[in-house]
Structures are given as C-alpha cells and as structure tokens.
Amino acid sequence: MDHDILIAGGGIAGLTAAAAFGAAGFDVLCVDPAPPVASREAPGADLRSTAFLQPAQAFLAEAGLWERLARHATPLQTMRIIDAGGPAPDARLSRDFEASDLSPDLPFGWNLPNWLLRREMAARLQEMDSVTFRTGVSVERLFTRTDEARVSLSDGRTLRCRLLIAADGRDSALRQAAGIDVSCTRFGQKALAFAVTHPIPHGNVSTEIHRTGGPFTLVPLPDHEGRPSSAVVWMEHGARAAALHALDVPEFEAAMTERSAHQFGPLTLASRRAIWPIIAQHARALSSERLALVAEAAHVVPPIGAQGLNMSLTDLKVLRDLARAAPERLGDADMLARYHRARITDIRARIGGITALNRVSMLQAPALRDLRAAGLAALHGAAPLRRALMQLGLGQTR
Template sequence: MTDTCDILISGGGIAGMTAAAAFGTAGFKVICVDPTPPVTNGAAEGADLRSTAMLQPARALLERAGLWEDLAPHAAPLQIMRIIDAGGDEPEPRVTREFDASEISDQPFGWNFPNWLLRREMLDRMGALDTVDFRTGISTTRLFTRMGGAKVSLSDGSRIEAKLVIAADGRGSAMRAAAGISVRTHRYGQKALVFAATHLIPHENVSTEVHRTGGPFTLVPLPDHNGKPCSAVVWMDDGRLAQERMDMDVATFEAEASKRSCNHFGPLTLVSRRQAWPIISQHADRLSSERVALIAEAAHVMPPIGAQGLNMSLNDIATLLDLANARPDGLGDAEMLDTYHKARYRDITLRVHGIDLLNRASQAKSGIARDARAAGLSALYGSAGVRKMLMQMGLGMR
C-alpha cells in the first residue's frame, strides 16, 4: 500500500509533533510516524519526566501551530536566570549572579513545561487537524529520493510518497543515515539525572544553575505540587556517580541532592521517579540532502545547558515553515533545502560549540579551574552591555 502526502515526518517526539501541528495548521498534508506511542501521563510507566523551557521566540511558532492557547495555563514563567558558583572547598555559594528578563524585554525569558504534558497537548492538537495523520508503532526503514519527490518504506510494509521528508527521529536518525549524512559526536562521560522535587522556599519563577564540578545542577520552576513549590531538576555529573545515585534509597538521594543544590531552596523532596540520560554533543555535517531536511536531534544534540536544545529545534521548524509558505510549489526542492541549510547551519554550529565550552567549564575539578570559572562569571556579569548581549543570544534574538 502506498500513501501520498506533502510532508512525511519521521519521529513523533516533541519536535516531530510540533512540526506536524505547525505544517498541518498551515494547510500541508502531513503524515507523522513514530515507533513508540507518546506517554501523556506523568505517573505512567515510560513517561518523560524531563521539562522543557520554551524561550520567547518559541511562543510565536507554538501560536502558529495552534498549541499555545492550550499550553499557556500550564506554563511556569522563567523571569530570572540565576547562576551560582559553588566551586570552593565546601558546597556553598561563593558567587551568585542573576540575569533578569526585564533588562531586555517586557516578557519572561520563557515558560517551563513538563515534557509529558507537552506531548499530551500536542497529541490533542494533531487529533483536531484533518491535515495530520499520526501513526504510532511504525518506523521509517528505507528512503529513495529523486528530483521530484521521495519514497519511504515503513516497518509495517507500507510506503509513503512525499515531496519533503523531515527527519526528526533522534540522535541515531535512520533517515539521516539513509540520506548519507554523517555526524560528528563527542562523549563527555556524563549522565544527567532528571526528576521533580518540592522544596520549602518558593522559586519565584527563578531558574537556578549551581556549578561545582561534574556539570551543573539546575532547578527550573514548575507549578506547585500539592500546594508546595516545585522544580524540575537536571543534575549532570560523571556517569558512574550518576548511576550510583540512581540506585540510592530515596532518603539518601534527597540528602545528596539537597547538599549539591547548596540547600538553595531548602531540603529537596523527590516527587517523581528518577531517570538518567547520557550526555553527548553532536551535529550533522549537513542539514539537508535531496528531498530530506534534518531537524532537532537528528541535526544537533548538546548538553542541557541554557535551554538551547529544543528551542534550536523549534527554530529549525520555523525556518522550514517560512520557506514552505513562501514557495508552496517548491516544497522540498533543492532551492528550499539549500536555503534551509544555509539559514540554520552557522547558528547551530556556533551554539553547539558554545554549549560544549560551557559544559567543559562546568565539569572543572581542580581548584584553579573552578576559580577561573567564578572569575569569568563575575567579569561577564560586570558589563551591562555584555550581559544584555548574552541574554539576547541565549534567546536566539537577532
């Protein structure tokens, strides 16, 4: 059986579903496939317990995709980004700097959402669009392209003919490999522990990064949990240490996490399962080939610092959507895809390298390296012009 569509999206994660909703809302006929049905309940087995900070520019795309109105009631605003250096002999703050969104905008830096909730709302949106066909339990297996279109074989034996194939199938992308696009990968030996925790002191919409060694310990605001202040936590460290913490009993883990946070919001109480994710840096050598565009982790992967990952993915989608709307008759042709590569590649490369440098600095073990990191933070913050420029760059502003 062969079906036809304008766009086939390989991968139904958050980026793939956002792309499906955005292109479907714009009137393109979309088929999106993923081997795993999305888990849309945070308490269910297999739920993605990470959270995502949608930065300011992301809101425009979410509005275009018809998603923002339903997401807004669940948003936890991120008004202030606080960075703490705790690299001294004892795990306590020695340098604290705050970056306030009011310096550059009348809006917060962004809004934080649990990933499982994003999937729930995106699934509902796709279901409301007659232009989107979302198929789970199915993966893409083979790709054949020609100047006029692409044919993709699926794991259920069917085939899809499309003008454009969007590879949103993750860091091990099958469509990227089928298109013959290579990647460059760096492994840090780190893992990120992710979980949600309540605390006594309100976060007041402040996202806090605590740097000591091994990687940052980040607390990102979530809505209150059972009447108590709550944050999503990402704790990056050496992979062996992270695994040991995965195996700790809850009381011991809470004590260790509270200590690593410098008790900034008071004792942390675990309110979710713990999950561990390997940390790598990776980017594709090209973002397109004949009839294929790479987005999200098929195109770029980086450590979870500065909320860059998914927001870069949304920039990928917005760029493709603009190009498709500007020339609907040229959907997926060489001109469109060459323009996409040129529009996104430099920005992606710069951000991947920038986050790589920040992560290496956050891993600092020696006292000299920690002192240099603290001095660098103070120097960057000390210049109002530099501070504002860094905040604007972080948001992806031009």
C-alpha cells in the first residue's frame, strides 16, 4: 500500500483533512492541480473569509493548525442582524446576538481570510513527516476493490490507498466517477466577495443586513493599512450582481455603502471583487467503495450563518474519529456506512434551514419584508429560543 489515505483537493477542507489525519498517525498524500494562492493580491486569490465557529477550535488544535492560525484570527463576539427592508435602504431594526449568552469566555468564532488560511495550512503540512502535499497533480482515474483504491494521477503514477477522500469541490470529479447523484437547488442569485475598509471600527461585530436579493454581510478582519477592515459577502439576484460586479470602483463603492445601511460610514474597496453563483446542493450518498465525500463534494450551502466550512469540519471530525477508533478498518464498507449515517441527517437539516433563511432574505414585497422584521424582533425577544438557535448554529447539542 502506497498510502493510508489519499486526499483529492488542496482547498481549505482538503488541507485541514491532511493535517487532521496526519496528526492522527495516518500516512497521507494530498494532491491538487494548482498550488495554494497565498497572497491577497495574487491572481486567483480566494477573497472570501472563513469564520471558524467555537466547536472547530479543538479540532484545529488537534490537527496542529490552531497554533498557526490563532495569531491571525479576528474574534466574532457579536452577530448583528439588521433589517433594512423599509421604503429607504436604512436600518429600521437591529438586534444583537451575543456570544456571552452562551459562554462568558469564548466568542462565537474567529474569522480569517481564505488566502491566509491556505498559506498557513500548507506551511503546517510541510512540517509533518506523515503528510505529503503535491501540487500540479490531479486524480484522473479511480478503480476500487473491497480492500483498496487504485488511483491514477495526472503525472502518470498509479497509487494504492485504503481510503480516498474527495475534497475536490462542488463539481467533484470523484463523486461523478463514483456515480453518486446530487440534489441541487438554484436560487437565481450570485454572491460578490471582497474586502473593504471603513472609518467606523467593527468592534468584532459580524453584521448581516437584510433588504432584498439576499443578505449583505460584513465580517471583521484585522486593520488594513491602518484602517478598520471587513470581509463582505453581498448576495443579490443574478443580473443585479453581474451589473454590480461590472461597475467602476467609485460607483461600486457608492452602491455598497448604501446597501450597508451606512453602518460603518463610507466603504472603500480594498481588494478585487469575486463573483460566484449561489446554490444549495448535497450528495445523495456520502460514500462509495473506499471513497468518502467531504466538504463541497458532499454539500454546498449559501453563505449564511458561517455554516459551510463548519459543516465540512464536522465531516472531517466524524471521519477522523471513525478512523482513529478502528484504524484496521480504515476505508472499509462498515466504516464508510457509519460515516454516511452519522452525517446525512444533519447535512439535510442544515441545508433545509439555510435554504429557508435564504429565501426569507430574498423577499421583495414590502408586506413580506415587514413580516421578516417582525419575526426577527420576536425571535430575539424570546431569550430561551434565542439561545437555542444560537447553540444550533454553533452545532452544540447541549
């Protein structure tokens, strides 16, 4: 056997998986067609940010990643939801959800830019004797048997492993090769992602502003060039998003400042703009012979409530725990069936909940937007329900 585990995909989920399984004592090879883009200004840099929620911290620490990430992380102490659905695009209702309601010492989570995450995670893998990370290489063919997977790589090599992990994205070639179907919902939306600076400090508050088309979310980042900075995800109907993406910078800055309900003063664009379509998608099965699907190969959700990557980390933790509990059964049919059963119900429930929230955020009719605002006020005002929903969002079961 050439490796215990082969991971296809060197995005954040794939790099995390390599670190986690390597730290658990497995021999791991992770491959990706392209090297990580590890600079904010480099062509192809992922300009989104990722919020790691509370439960992720221990898992990242066990993988040896948190020590590298902590010094770059911006804590998320408050989540503020604003309804700006009145006649003018101004805040008419604002409610804060405080991490202190759940724990006195910990924030909801920590936010980091994706390009920086990939830089630090790739550096961690270089330190690990049990992990090999190869770029410029992809999986081309897959042949599985009950006791092993044989993988043909683009460099001409054929390797044998006990478990193949597909972390190769929403259009996963490995998922398709295994014949696993997906259920997909399209919303007619696109998301713009970029970074901004602003004169008013964010105070470690993540701010989600609802009007129509989808939420406009500002997530705290470290100061940039001496000014407060935030990562922004702006979801809009597809044609509107494309038109915004094409605007000259001054026009775009005026539009995003208005859409932000002027919460942080005039917004200044501090990065390139990325755009991508919004879908909700999940694989009908999370495994096949010697193959496990994780992250966006298994599920895709709209960027609401920091659920996407945190669902992916739960995939990895469940899979890692199963492997560590019975290493002699790594990748066998029983282990992979357990993985599917442990994750599929939660994945479907979270996708359903996020899909519903996204449709509410898209409302255009004034009367329905009024109902949305009233619902937010009622939810926040019921303290037990508020705390229960926050715990659910964090993935806590207590």
